[in-house]
Amino acid sequence: MRAVQFEQFGEPAEVLKLADVPVPALRTGEVRVRMLASPVNPSDLMTIRGVYGKLPNLPATPGFEGVGIVEQAGGGRFGKYLLGKRVVVLNRSSGNWCEQTIIPARQAIPIPDVIPVDQAAMFFVNPAAAYVMTRTLLRVPPGIWLLQTAAGSALGRMVIRLGKRFGFKTFNVVRRADQVDELRALGGDAVFAFDPLNDDTSRLRDEVHRVTAKDGLRYAIDPVGGETASAVVSCLTDGGRMLVYGTLCDEPLSFSPRTLMTHMSRVEGFWLSRWILNQSIFRRLLLVRNISKLMREGVLISEVGQSFPLDRISEAVRAAEQPRRHGKVLLQIAKS
Secondary structure: OEEEEEOOOOOHHHHOEEEEOOOOOOOOOEEEEEEEEEEOOHHHHHHHHOOOOOOOOOOEOOOOEEEEEEEEEOOOHHHHHHOOOEEEEEOOOOOOOEOEEEEEHHHEEEOOOOOOHHHHHOOHHHHHHHHHHHHHHOOOOOOOEEEEOOOOOHHHHHHHHHHHHHOOEEEEEEOOHHHHHHHHHHOOOEEEEOOOOOOOHHHHHHHHHHHOOOOOEEEEEEOOOHHHHHHHHOOEEEEEEEEEOOOOOOOOOOOOHHHHHHHOOEEEEOOHHHHHHOOOHHHHHHHHHHHHHHHHOOOOOOOEEEEEOHHHHHHHHHHHOOOOOOOEEEEEOOOO
């Protein structure tokens, strides 16, 4: 089969190659999936550069999420149930940027055929993270403020739509001023441009306190880290809670313990793949049902930008990092 591989960590466009490799052997409890499509996510590119939280042994094939069809099962009741079904593939080890992949059966999640292939390929990393953080973990009530940084991202836009759907209010922090009007038009209740390299963090705190003065800021989510996330911690009100789910700036948080002590607030880490693996099959299927419903409503849809075949992988990863691009870059691996 054909598979994208890298033998050393480095710049994705330089180290990624398309190779002919044997199909891995199928073991008990595993399934073989014929891959249809897989997106190029920031976590994939960070892994290829060697700066992600968990790194593979080399040589390796990238691609954490995608969609495919189960064509062979290595035994077990659930594996046999999956045969012939289209599944979302959560792949923490063997990678999805290939024609076929082998994964544990419990990491393959059946998805309704009514979900288009491109949306199914991007089912979890953004839609599931947005839903789980806001509806399952934080459970932000109607009328209450949730602050999010990197609000102009695909996930950030989903959170805005979730706020409109479930009635909570979003305070959206962006880095570029040209995103402010766009996110307001999308439904962001408050949008604030903040550049930690040029702005004093007091600007963010003052604006949060002004906007949320009546209720205070009880909930926040952050994929950035560094000064931006540190400033958000100081904005939390009594009993406030912030989920950290990324490290876009790769800088640590820095704040006084008294910031948490005074308000009895909390900062917690969230990693979607770890969270999902700890859920029962029933809970996963329930999550798929809820996300599928919101996809059909247009709440958790992902905008698709350019699509590339595997043999144009260098072009694909370059396109994924173009500034101000619109939509996810997708690898079209096969037809369904």
